[in-house]
Amino acid sequence: MTTLYYYHKDFLLHDTGLGHPENPDRLVHINAAIEDLQFNSLIKVTPEIRKDHLELIRLVHSQGLTDYVLQKVESENYVPLDSDTVLSEGSANAVLLAVSAACDAVDKVNSKKANNAFCAVRPPGHHAEPKDSMGFCLFNIISIAASYALTQANIKRVAIIDFDVHHGNGTQATFKNNPAVFYASTHEMPNYPGTGYASETGVGNIVNVPLTAGEKGPEFRKNTNNKFYLH
Numbered sequence: 001m002t003t004l005y006y007y008h009k010d011f012l013l014h015d016t017g018l019g020h021p022e023n024p025d026r027l028v029h030i031n032a033a034i035e036d037l038q039f040n041s042l043i044k045v046t047p048e049i050r051k052d053h054l055e056l057i058r059l060v061h062s063q064g065l066t067d068y069v070l071q072k073v074e075s076e077n078y079v080p081l082d083s084d085t086v087l088s089e090g091s092a093n094a095v096l097l098a099v100s101a102a103c104d105a106v107d108k109v110n111s112k113k114a115n116n117a118f119c120a121v122r123p124p125g126h127h128a129e130p131k132d133s134m135g136f137c138l139f140n141i142i143s144i145a146a147s148y149a150l151t152q153a154n155i156k157r158v159a160i161i162d163f164d165v166h167h168g169n170g171t172q173a174t175f176k177n178n179p180a181v182f183y184a185s186t187h188e189m190p191n192y193p194g195t196g197y198a199s200e201t202g203v204g205n206i207v208n209v210p211l212t213a214g215e216k217g218p219e220f221r222k223n224t225n226n227k228f229y230l231h
Contacts, residue, residue, distance in 0.1 A: 004108060004117040005042040006101040007031065011122040013090025017078055020086065022124060022136040030120050043114070047101035049093070056099050059147035060140055060174055062131045069095075069138050081133045095123055095138045102145035110152055126168030127193060135166065135193060143174040146181055156180065162187075167196030167208065176202035186220065188213055198223075 012024040034042060050056065057066050070092050072079045079087040098121035105117035125142055127135025146158045160175075162168040162185040172195065175181040182205050187196050189210035196208045209223050 001041075001116070002114040003042055004045050004105060004114045005034065006045045006047055006105060006117060006119040006121065008046055008094075008097045008101070008121075010090060010097055011094050011120070013088075014094035014122045015078075015088035015090060016086045016136070017088075020084075022122075024122070027120050027122060042118075045101075045104070045117075047097050047104055049096045050100040050103065053096050053099055056103055056144055056148055057139055059151075060130055060143045061128070065131050065133065066139075069133060081138070085133050085136055085138070087138070091123065091138065094121075098122065098125070098141050099139060099144055102141050103148045106145055106149045106152070110149070110155065125170070126162060126164065127166070127170045129170040129173045132170075134170070137170065140170045140174060142168075143171050146175070150180055157182070160184070166192050167210075169193045169195040172196070172200065172202070172206055172208075176200075176206055179203050179205050181205060183207070185209065186211060 007027070011027055016023055054066065069081070069087070073087050073089065073092040081087060098119070101119045101121055105119055108114045109117055121141060123136060123138050125137045125140040128137035128140040133139070142160060146160055149155045149158050157180050159182040160171060162171060162183065165188045167187040168185055172183055172185070175183050183202070184207040185196055186209045189196060189212070196210055198208050198210060200206055200208055209220065211220060211223065
């Protein structure tokens with residue numbers, strides 16, 4: 001099995017400030033972990049910013065948000081987009097590389113040049129909504145990749161499985177009315193951002209499995225009630 005590992009050193013240049021929970025150490029630790037011999041078969045890919053990056057972003061995000069984020073980057077100062085989402089000098093390059101990596105991974109897997117891919121990117125994405133950056137996220141990378149996949153002639157449906165302590169409100173908001181995308185999320189509740197109740201089902205394509213802190217596999221299986229298998 002061929003697995004691609006996408007990473008670029010410029011992802012570390014998205015500077016969120018001292019003490020911010022979403023910081024370069026996340027990728028530093030991942031890169032250290034894959035040095036283990038069991039990961040020798042990974043094929044490492046250094047992405048480049050695609051020429052169609054703006055077109056890709058606008059598959060999900062409004063022109064207004066796209067322009068606002070990319071034009072707000074300053075050379076020296078931090079620019080807060082909300083209480084915990086920050087831009088810095090390296091943010092624009094990092095997020096464009098992240099978008100490019102995810103969409104290139106779609107191309108490589110779809111063309112059977114690889115079986116699968118892991119994109120170790122920053123900034124993260126699943127909280128960003130079509131018109132808003134939020135929750136550490138500038139653009140919604142996974143939503144952009146899924147939307148891009150659906151532009152390919154041979155891809156009719158996409159499934160997104162989101163396992164995180166927080167609900168991916170932005171991904172849900174993007175696809176809640178799109179039956180071509182199945183979105184399933186496990187997350188802790190009550191927790192930021194306050195969405196992700198089991199009652200939020202979109203057009204039958206959304207499955208949320210909220211868990212309380214410390215719940216384990218048996219509770220997860222009980223809460224799913226076979227919902228994942230209905231699609």
